[in-house]
Amino acid sequence: MLLQETKSTKPNFLPQTTEFPGLGQPRITSTILPPTIPLPNPPQHSQPCGQKFSLDSVTYTKLVQFSTKSGSLIYGKVAHAHMIKTAFKSCMFLLNNLLHMYCKCGEIDTARLLFDKMPKHNVISCNSLLSGYTKMGFFSKAMEVFNEARVVGLKLDKFTYAGALNVCGQTGDLLFGKLIHGLVIVSGLGAKVFLTNSLIDMYSKCGQVNKAALLFECSDDLDEVSWNSLIAGYVRIGANEEMTKLVGKMHRSGLKLNTYTLGSILKACCTNFKDSNRRGKALHAFSIKHGLDLDDVIATALLDMYAKTGDLVDAIQIFKLMSDQSIVIYNAMISGFLQGETISDEYANETFELFSKMQRKGMKPSKFTFSSMLKACNVVEAFEYGKQIHAQICKRNLQSDEFIGSALIDLYFLSGLVEDGVKCFALNPKLDIVSWTSIISGYVQNGHFGSALALFYELLSSGRKPDEFILSSMLGACSNLASPRSGQQIQGYAIKTGIGQFTIIQNSQICMYAKSGDIDSAHLTFEKMENPDVVSWSVMISSNAQHGCARKALRLFELMKGYGIAPNHITFLGVLTACSHGGLVKEGLRYFESMKKDYCITVNVRHCACVVDLLGRAGKVYKDSVTGKRAAERVIELEPQGSASYVLLYNIYNDVGIKLPATKIRELMKDRGVKKEPGLSWIEVGNKVHSFSVGDRSHPMSKVIYARLEEILERIVKIGYIEERPISSISEIKLKVSTVMNYHSEKLAVTFGILSLPASAPVRVMKNLRVCQDCHTVMKLFSKVEKREIILRDSIRFHHFREGSCSCGDYW
Structure with a gap:
């Protein structure tokens, strides 16, 4: 379905484009000037040729304020350039307007430059810069501005303190928040309800809702914002009973439950209750009784509540009952169809139809509309439709919005267009943490793990604080690179910044250790988790399966069920893999039937492949040529x-x-022209990864490696090693088989590890292909004669060689 363009009755003063920039799009095709601003009359006497006339402060201010309001910097920059060119002496009011414009439009570096060049500052200047840094996510720089203002002796106002408290709430910096609380009291502003509300919000966001409640109870001057702030704090931590009591107390205090309070409770709280749908319907009845149900805010909240609790029928009914369907209601309905972990093609098509209907009715899609539509395109992989929406976004000059920018990055990375995703990132002037998360995750999803690491270090050097989602993606990158050292550094950073206890971080940490060959550290991480979820158990079960610990994987599965955690399709994939690698045919078939019969989980092709593999390894369908x-x-x-x-x-x-x-x-x-993938093995020693191929002599230590390898081969021959010579790859046919097999990549990598690592350290080697029979036998003997553990990961599983035996039990 092609998107239809709509005409707006309001004048559009922004540059008009027809496609998106950076991806084969045209330049600006037309520009409409802002409303006419009267220029001063030129002096009557003659002036020398080339004389430049300055405008007055009012005219400059109007241009700057217009740019601020419209979000387009072009007119404000022109005014600023004209001021510089004509050497106009700007007053403090005009300079503060310029500063506010640059901060609001996301050009924070330019704002800082202007701030530093201002002859003097006042509290308004500092407030603008502090707010600008906060909006862009540069929280440490925002606090620097706050401290600078204190050092130079500016008299801080309620907006300065509120801005600093907002930063503390965003970063969870309770210590500094308490310090600012003290400064508020000393400054004599402690009784201001505006700052009381900021303090309640700060304490709530820092996890100190009890302190927020105490402040609330001790304050003489409270308004509806105060009540809403504390209600939101209770909602945030899931304190539903306290929230319910506070709402009742608010009602008894004579304060009317207005649309915003009721809407907040509906939108933020209902889904936290066990019987959320029933409570939501009770609030719906309350809103009808008081004539609030047709209000846009309440209707939107009700629609959202029904959608989140899985009752789309009632959500659609509310949508249809609204006689005046605004853009807000349309956005809520579109968002409703996109709720839940899985979104069907049918619901995605409904969102596309709603989007087209909006445009046919002459409605102008908002930023939220576009970001929701891009989400729908990403979920159902409607990438061509997403590109059409991207064109409309650029036509309305909305690509600088951080949520839209992030969704565009996701769109192109999900479609495999990495370069276009990078362009969307580079063209986004407001690079917030969401945008960084999108591009780093996109690199990881597309296998560009090195690029993801490089971008992560760039993020750290910029002073921004990565969130749990970025750190989870980085641990995923380290997992795929089998780089435990980098993973441990990221884990340390997560602990240092206070987000190491997030479940998503711990799950990624388990996966990182397991894929790097350190199953013991994976177990330790899992055992320290306070509330492991289904993902935690599934990762742990799959990790044990990959490491040949089949019985341990099955014990974990039974223990998981004992804790009352329902397995999902990924859990069963790990269980079936464990049975396949452990040769547990009866158990595997029993679990396969159980997932369908007891848990009503739909069997997919991966589950079937596991069962086929299980039977094949057990000889049930073996050597059927x-x-x-x-x-x-x-x-x-x-x-x-x-x-x-x-x-x-x-x-x-x-x-x-x-x-x-x-x-x-x-x-x-x-x-x-089909070429077999070359066998590669690699090992991490220190801060460097060393790679080897069959017969490789490019390593600087190759002479030493080959000499030590020959020595170990001679030693294992003495204890009974007989070289096996199967033809395992077409590329080896023309070569001397014994020579090739003696110098397989994993043998070279393991020998290098033995030479380079302490005797107490296990040798961990990764390989991109399956390990051959001869190398498997050799590794067992290597572990025996060298008296050390060798961990080898091939393309399917891990092999732990200790004292002449392997964890797979020679069954792989």
């Missing part, structure tokens, strides 16, 4: 450039002694 041939040929049809299926089919023919078809498979690979 006819079925294997048919399956391999089908995979080749589906993935003609994938080398694994060719190699598999070659080995099937070769194992049963059919040489001619095997040769033809090699020729087919050559004709199609």
